[in-house]
Amino acid sequence: ELKVEQNPLFLSMQEGKNYTIYCNYSTTSDRLYWYRQDPGKSLESLFVLLSNGAVKQEGRLMASLDTKARLSTLHITAAVHDLSATYFCAVDIPDNTDKLIFGTGTRLQVFP
Amino acid sequence: KAGVTQTPRYLIKTRGQQVTLSCSPISGHRSVSWYQQTPGQGLQFLFEYFSETQRNKGNFPGRFSGRQFSNSRSEMNVSTLELGDSALYLCASSLDSGKDTQYFGPGTRLTVL
Numbered sequence: 001e002l003k004v005e006q007n008p009l010f011l012s013m014q015e016g017k018n019y020t021i022y023c024n025y026s027t028t029s030d031r032l033y034w035y036r037q038d039p040g041k042s043l044e045s046l047f048v049l050l051s052n053g054a055v056k057q058e059g060r061l062m063a064s065l066d067t068k069a070r071l072s073t074l075h076i077t078a079a080v081h082d083l084s085a086t087y088f089c090a091v092d093i094p095d096n097t098d099k100l101i102f103g104t105g106t107r108l109q110v111f112p
Numbered sequence: 113k114a115g116v117t118q119t120p121r122y123l124i125k126t127r128g129q130q131v132t133l134s135c136s137p138i139s140g141h142r143s144v145s146w147y148q149q150t151p152g153q154g155l156q157f158l159f160e161y162f163s164e165t166q167r168n169k170g171n172f173p174g175r176f177s178g179r180q181f182s183n184s185r186s187e188m189n190v191s192t193l194e195l196g197d198s199a200l201y202l203c204a205s206s207l208d209s210g211k212d213t214q215y216f217g218p219g220t221r222l223t224v225l
Contacts, residue, residue, distance in 0.1 A: 097167045098214055
């Protein structure tokens, strides 16, 4: 069964600092997603990574995918308070359905 | 374009009752998936519907069921509610199953007393 692990689970960081969230998964997958969730809210799609070596950037967030290592990273550059949220990676099982396996989530808190 | 909508947003039920949750996908989207989110188990896939057919099902008991209508709207039903069913139930839609990004609705917060 496909398993998705994220680390760290909790991340408290100072504004202006850089950090990386890691997402490891156990079997082959075609696509990997990153979502953001604010407290009490739904999931907001951030990135979809479709191939080995894919890199996408939006503002202070950059996501990459290494399918051979079964690893995706979400890098935060010069964090700001507005980035405080829980971040999930989700892996698409290659069975032509929409079933996603989610990681445990990383709760990010950015403080001044 | 309007996003995914879910009704009701909040629901309180007692053990043994049943509940029906509704999801309207983004216009033109034909695939609807349901997920359960709890603090202990995280986000877990319930089932997916595409063109009124269940395409995939997660590891949940038969008390959890769903359906999709010809207009792509979907409902999920939970019978004989248990305390452990308290969760945020999220619906997601995509254009085509297995090929496109899923967009999530605001969720229905179910509390079972």
